[in-house]
Amino acid sequence: MTYNSIQEILDICQNNKIPFWRVVLETDMRERAVCETESFETMRKMYRAMCEADSNYDKSLKSESGMTGGDGEKLHIYNMSGKNLCGEYVSLAMEKAVKMSESNACMRRIVAAPTAGACGVIPAVLLSYQELYHTEENKMVEAMFVSAGIGNVIAMNAYIAGASGGCQAEIGSASAMAAGALAYLEGGSNRQMANAMSFALKNMLGLVCDPVCGLVEVPCVKRNSAGAVNAIASAQLAMAGIESAIKPDDVIDAMRRIGNSMPSELKETGQGGLAATESAEKIRKAIEL
Amino acid sequence: MSIFDIIGPVMVGPSSSHTAGAVRIGLVARRLLDEDIRSAEILLYGSFLATGKGHGTQKALVAGLLGMKPDDYRIPDSIKIAEERGMAVSFGEAALKEAHPNTAQIKLVGVTGKELEVIGESLGGSRINIAQIDGIETNFSGDNPTLIVHNLDQPGHVSEVTSMLAHKSVNVAAMQLYRSSRGGRAVMVVECDQEIPADGLKWLERIEGVLKVTYLGKNEGDK
Numbered sequence: 001m002t003y004n005s006i007q008e009i010l011d012i013c014q015n016n017k018i019p020f021w022r023v024v025l026e027t028d029m030r031e032r033a034v035c036e037t038e039s040f041e042t043m044r045k046m047y048r049a050m051c052e053a054d055s056n057y058d059k060s061l062k063s064e065s066g067m068t069g070g071d072g073e074k075l076h077i078y079n080m081s082g083k084n085l086c087g088e089y090v091s092l093a094m095e096k097a098v099k100m101s102e103s104n105a106c107m108r109r110i111v112a113a114p115t116a117g118a119c120g121v122i123p124a125v126l127l128s129y130q131e132l133y134h135t136e137e138n139k140m141v142e143a144m145f146v147s148a149g150i151g152n153v154i155a156m157n158a159y160i161a162g163a164s165g166g167c168q169a170e171i172g173s174a175s176a177m178a179a180g181a182l183a184y185l186e187g188g189s190n191r192q193m194a195n196a197m198s199f200a201l202k203n204m205l206g207l208v209c210d211p212v213c214g215l216v217e218v219p220c221v222k223r224n225s226a227g228a229v230n231a232i233a234s235a236q237l238a239m240a241g242i243e244s245a246i247k248p249d250d251v252i253d254a255m256r257r258i259g260n261s262m263p264s265e266l267k268e269t270g271q272g273g274l275a276a277t278e279s280a281e282k283i284r285k286a287i288e289l
Numbered sequence: 290m291s292i293f294d295i296i297g298p299v300m301v302g303p304s305s306s307h308t309a310g311a312v313r314i315g316l317v318a319r320r321l322l323d324e325d326i327r328s329a330e331i332l333l334y335g336s337f338l339a340t341g342k343g344h345g346t347q348k349a350l351v352a353g354l355l356g357m358k359p360d361d362y363r364i365p366d367s368i369k370i371a372e373e374r375g376m377a378v379s380f381g382e383a384a385l386k387e388a389h390p391n392t393a394q395i396k397l398v399g400v401t402g403k404e405l406e407v408i409g410e411s412l413g414g415s416r417i418n419i420a421q422i423d424g425i426e427t428n429f430s431g432d433n434p435t436l437i438v439h440n441l442d443q444p445g446h447v448s449e450v451t452s453m454l455a456h457k458s459v460n461v462a463a464m465q466l467y468r469s470s471r472g473g474r475a476v477m478v479v480e481c482d483q484e485i486p487a488d489g490l491k492w493l494e495r496i497e498g499v500l501k502v503t504y505l506g507k508n509e510g511d512k
Binding site for chain 2: 024027028031032042043045046049063064065103104105106107108109110111112113114115116117119122144145147148149151152155156160161163164177213214215216217270287
């Protein structure tokens, strides 16, 4: 039993009466020739590395270019002021997404998930959930397997790198991975997890990778918070029982085709979109990297 | 692809290709030299050259040359650490044609005077390819135990290497042969599923016509 599509994971779940996360774990055991404990504990290490990176956020850090730093703290202060717009969970997720992404830009240790540029999305959604609902760590690790399985299928059938498929492949994939994991934490069915993943990726289709000066900073840091919010919104749609009209594997297929037709200026070359604006040009001159 | 290529690696930011991949190129270069480095000339090409500074690519390459892995907290301070350890580092622009966009050419001199030139490419997601060693084309990632044999281009050397591996019960995952010219210098790159025991490597070194044996073990690696 090896999967190449979301549908194949769902079929294996049904035929073997095992949960989604366990299909991903058992495939990993076979492919890397490791036992269940080793696979599970490796994923736990990844989860704990995310927690460590989150708690190591340093509000005083600035990136080499000077474009990034301190915004996570601003969000934190606003959230603490008691008048935030988004409610407790979404607000905390946004704060964590920006903090993690800032840490990345400032050469701190993070977990690429699926990439360094999108490293804020999954921890934002998962860590905030655990913080607010005190979920057991094992359950969080299981949710990580759900997101890894989704990411694996996306990587096999489309892209996870901005240079290959634009930002839809980075923040879009991370958001889809987080949405599926969140539906799992909420007790969603396999079908609801697949729907959450579909909604999240559909909402991100077409997003280009146009970083200013080619650096993982503008607009990447804020896109991490958008990816986290989108994941939560998508899980909510799925948990309400809404069905995605487009099957998850078809959404992934669409992402690949859109990525293929994206011009290279919009795929991490720093030549098009936001990177080609007058504001970006001013920044480029000011920082003279 | 492993799920830990999707969730992971744990790395110092900001970029899996321009930072984590660069650390790995430096680390593989150091392990290929197999001794501490006296001086390193690092030449950058393409996107490494254009956006390397903002991505910490130079610091990352130096960190790898110092033996650090992509998750090492000290990566941002690597250039200072190199200075403290007496490793001379210089940077420049690589005069390459149509290379991979993320390429570094690294010229190393070890503490015993041993020299090595490596061209490494960062392929994205922290995966790398070593494209050249000492001017001869290669193609390997350093993910598996890798044996690199420099030899004279004459009959029998491939069979000597593979016999030794068979004797040590080491399975070959991939094997590539390159030569500069007929009868000139040749390079064999053998990626294996198991570690090669040290006595097997010693045996190879003593064979006539074998110029240099380099071995990249698995566990000192980063992934």
